[in-house]
Amino acid sequence: MGRLFGTDGVRGVANSQLTSDLAFRLGQAGAYVLSKEHPHPRIVIGKDTRISGDMLESALIAGICSVGADVLRVGVLPTPGIALLTRTLGVSAGVVISASHNPVQDNGIKFFDSTGYKLPDAIEDEIESIVLSEEKPWEVPIGGEVGRVIEVTDAGRRYMDFLKSAVGRLDGLKVVLDCANGAASYVGPEVLREFGVEVIPIFNTPDGVNINVGCGSTHPEQLQRVVLEHGADLGLANDGDADRLIVVDEHGTILDGDFIMVICALAQKEKGTLANNAVVVTVMSNLGLHLALKEAGITIHQTQVGDRYVMEELLRTGAKLGGEQSGHIIFLDHNTTGDGLLTALHLLAVIKERKVPLSKLAAQMVRLPQVLLNAKVQHKDRLMLDEKVLAKVEEAERVLGDRGRVLVRPSGTEPLIRVMVEGTDQEKLRQLAQGVIDIIVECDA
Known part of the structure; x- marks a missing residue:
């Protein structure tokens, strides 16, 4: 078995790579490592709407309770809501069962520490070493020392009340909300209505298998259509x-x-x-962002891809706003992880205050052409060091000169290598990106 933890917890095909047995052992090891300072620890568990969540939740709960920790079960709730409850309910840790934007067959297990932050690599390594070891360092509890499950019936309400403290009223805005048939399917439309927004919800009827199917942040095509059809101010x-x-x-x-x-x-x-007059972004952010922020005199801190690295840089620099091109935006004054609904509220507040359409606000940034292609591979780590791949990347960089850039990186959550090429000529960028992809596929064979 290779390394379990990627950039966003443990991910894999549910019931194949991410099995109930693995979830049970992660529950045991995670509860033990994260609860060393607590004589009788409590751990929050929440999930998204995918069908395998019930199976993995049951296994995690069994593992956690078997080492003497209690479980506070919150059910379906957005990941940022679980981070919030982890830090506000006085618990030892939190666990999210989700594979984010991935298809339904995938799932994941992600831990938060008691303050609602994702775990540092050293703690994940400790959990992983216990999972992979034959020896268990804890004493097996019996009788009244076994953990129990406590249902948190007001979890959604707690999260919505937190969101309602972020910005003022938003009356007069008409918004289409695509919930991806996921964790925001109930709380998303409801909290926007409580702000006074006229909400047209779509893809908000999860059935366990339709999460992210033709919808959500990776498939906004239907959202585009509904926004135009209803004459909405914007779509989320x-x-x-x-x-x-x-x-x-x-x-x-x-x-x-x-x-x-x-x-x-x-x-x-x-x-x-704007705290410290600074924003944290990743290497994937468009050069247009850099130009727009620099023109305004804003300092830009850049880090590798992954919202955990954005968070680390926010904490290091004292900045409070950062995020990724993919839409993970962190408002550190409010929450300890990316939060789609919180981000939406901040954006809507700007539109409300400025009294201008979103398109005019977006015109403050001119996006440079950028092509992003993915290669599905079996040996992504080896390919990142392959001489032929490196030579092809250098060739593309020579073609672009100082008028563009090439970024090649392995996905932290999927068996993919991502190739991003940025510059001024869209067709040339596509040719260069495809050339790198072709070499990657050839060298993976």
């Missing part, structure tokens, strides 16, 4: 666990996380509330 698209947001303006144009960060950062800058 969450992913399966609602920790990311992609938006559609009133003309049906898709706007990614870079546009959202620019809009929110410039608004905060104008109001004097």
Whole structure:
């Protein structure tokens, strides 16, 4: 068995790679490692709507209770809601069962520490070493020392009340909300209505297998259509666990996380509330974002891909706003992880305050052409060091010169290598990106 933890917890095909047995052992090891300072620990568990969540939840609960920890079960709730409850209910740790934007056959297990932050690599390594070991370092509890399950029946209400404290009223806005048939299917439309927004919810009827199917932040095509059909001010698209947001303006144009960060950062800058006058982004952010923020005199801190790395850089620099092009946006003054609904509320607040359409706000950034292609591979780590692949990347970089860039990176959650090429000529970029992809596929054979 290779390394279990990727950039966002343990991921795999449910009941094949991510089995009930593995979930049970992760529950045991996670409860033990994260609860060393607590004589009788409690752990929050929540999930998205995919069908395998029930199976993995049962196995995790069994593992956690078998080492003497109690479980606070919150049911279906967005990942940021589980992070919130982890830090506000006085528990030892939190666990999310979700594979985010991935298809239904996938699932994942992600841990938060008692403060609601994702675990550092060293703690994940300790959990993993116990999972893979034959020896168990804990004494087996019996009788009244075995853990129990406590149902948290007001989890959704707690999360919505938290969101309602973030911004003021939003009356007068008409919004289409794509819930991806995921974790925000109930709380998303409900909390927007409580802000006074006229909400048209779509893909908000999860059945266990339709999560992310032709909808959500990775498939906003239907959202574009409904926004135009209803003459809405904008459209909002969450992913399966609602920790990311992609938006559609009133003309049906898709706007990614870079546009959202620019809009929110410039608004905060104008109001004097942009902490440390800085924003944290990843290497995937468009050069147009850099130009727009630099022109406004905003400092940009850049880190590797992954919202956990954005969080680390936020904590290191003292900045409070950061995120990814994919729509993971962190407002650290409010929550400890990406939060699609919180991001939506901040964006809507800017539109409400400025009294201008989203398209005009988005025009503050000019997006440079960018091509992103994926290669499905078996040996992504080896390929990142392959001489032929490296030579092809260098060749593409020479073609672009100082008018573009090439970024090749392995996915942290899927068996993919992602190739991003950015510059001024869209067709040339596509040719260069495809050339790198072809070499990667050839060398993987």
